[in-house]
Amino acid sequence: MFKADLCDLCGDCLVKCPWIKVDKPQAVEWMKAMMAGQQTSVLRRCITCFACNEICPTKANPFDLIARLQEQYDVFNSKEIAKLEEANYAFTKTLTKYPSSERIMTACLFQKTHPHLMQGQLYDLPRVSGKPYFCWLLFGHWGVESIQKKHAREMVDRLALTGAKEVICFHDDCYAMLATLAPGYGIEVPFRPVHLSEYLLSRLQQHRDRIKPLNISVAYQRPCASRLTPVKEHFVDELFELAGVTRVRRTYDRDGALCCANIKLLLGDGDPRPDQEKNILDAKQSGAQAMVCLCPMCLDGLAAVASVHGLPLIFLGDIARMALGEIAVPALGGAERA
Ligand code: SF4
Ligand code: SF4
Incomplete structure (x- = not known):
């Protein structure tokens, strides 16, 4: 969530953005406009790389403001498609089969698309994958952050069904959801997300x-x-x-x-x-x-x-x-x- 009270209008988020070339006075003007809920050219020029959330020295989460306005103003043409895609990615059945283990790996959708990347003895632990465990960050990239937020809890709850104390995240996006985004949405994550590099x-x-x-x-x-x-x-x-x-x-x-x-x-x-x-x-x-x-x-x-x-x-x-x-x-x- 964007924390307006932490923003001191330094402009760094946009000046240091790898994709939007802008000087400080213009950056400050755009930030002021966006904080007032107005549309700026930032919304279309932003490629949703999340960098400004790391760049911001006060941790005000400027990308969260940009994402909210991108959705509000229908900035990306793909928004309608994204909403249709929500139905494609959603798991609507009841989950009846899942491993029970203190430690599991979630492979998100990559078990199907990139099985060659999770071969060998390092991956010899119980694994879950597929739509029930999709992390939905794709939809934040698509300018429809509300869809990402809407499905966050079900991802956490399905992983929690395994009883795992530690969930190893094969994909960086899943780790971002479990370690940062879900807690930011006020969702309690009842296990420790473990990044692939730590594992x-x-x-x-x-x-x-x-x-x-x-x-x-x-x-x-x-x-x-x-x-x-x-x-x-x-x-x-x-x-x-x-x-x-x-x-x-x-x-x-x-x-x-x-x-x-x-x-x-x-x-x-x-x-x-x-x-x-x-x-x-x-x-x-x-x-x-x-x-x-x-x-x-x-x-x-x-x-x-x-x-x-x-x-x-x-x-x-x-x-x-x-x-x-x-x-x-x-x-x-x-x-x-x-
Ligand atoms: S998320 Fe958008 S505004 Fe922020 S650094 Fe990336 S491209 Fe720039
Ligand atoms: S969001 Fe952060 S980086 Fe951007 S203007 Fe505010 S304080 Fe500066």
């Missing part, structure tokens, strides 16, 4: 004696949803360190991260490839031999441009599997230095 790190620590350091330099592709849960970032760093992976310093990482830009296609907002190319070239020029993605959507969205530039993409989970010798390291790209 993989703990498994590597258990098998420390088996780790063969990979000795590779990679760029990390920090996904949009990580903007909502920055406190877990240290798990990614610790995982890389344990696996013998160097995360190169580059322009588009950490709080300067550029999302995969694929959301532009969903929003009818133009060709994402020039932005993706900026990101990939930044990685290569920073000495990366590969780019590690946490989100399967980043893997898919960046694949074509990364391939053109000879930069292999690796799923974060596969880094842990490689370090344990479960799978081979792919052919790496030749690093470039600026």
